[in-house]
Amino acid sequence: MKLEDHFRIGTVTKTRGLKGELQVYVDFDGLSDIEFNAVFIDIAGKLVPYFVSNIKYPQANTAYLFLEDIDHIDKATPLVKKDIYLPNKLMPEKDPDDFTLMDLEGFIAIDEAHGELGEITDVTEYPQQVIASVHYEGREILFPLNTEFIKGIDIEGGEVYLDLPEGLLDVYLNP
Structure with a gap:
């Protein structure tokens, strides 16, 4: 199983109780709308399948997960801080109206003063802002994506x- 054939839904944050229940930080919107009976957990770079016996969504961005054969805290503890994935075929179709800043990866960034900067190679969401990365004149340039700096999107x-x-570009080009 290849990582590119799957999409990340969250991370195991900790165990709950002694019976092997896992608390998961869910960073994929709409997970509760997807029906699935198995998940894949990234263990040492390999996706290991686990069957789901029960999952609950007590609040936003949180799930409580019981996996088959994980019936004790000692079996659950090694899964803490591991990423959880589902197969791409379960990913819901995206409505074109649901365009977000995260969808700008692969777009060409064009600055008013410097012209074309290049393709946005990465978009990362931090708690305070979303940051884009481009390679410009042989260097990686990072800049925030917000309404103050974005003048339009085609x-x-x-x-x-x-x-x-x-x-901003001088900081990267003239260290």
Whole structure:
């Protein structure tokens, strides 16, 4: 099983009780709408399948998970801090109206002052902001994606138009 054939739904944060229940931080919107009876857990770079015996969603971004054959805290503890995946075929179809900043990966970033910066190779969400990464003039450039800097998005053309703060690129190009 290859990682690229699966999508990440969350991470095991800790065990709950003595019977092997896992608490999962769910960072995939709409997980409770997907029906599944097995998950894959990344253990040392390999996806290991586990059958789900019970899953509950007590609050947003949290799930309580019982897996078959994980019936004691000693069996559950090694799974803490491991990522959980589902097969890509279970990923819900995305509504075109649900476009988010995370979807800008692969778009061409164009700055008003510097012109085309290049393809956005990574978009990472941090608690305070979303950061994009491009390779420009042989260096990795990071910049925030927010309404202050984004002047327009051409979804069909795959371009995002920016007005980055003066001097931001200089920080990377003239260390």
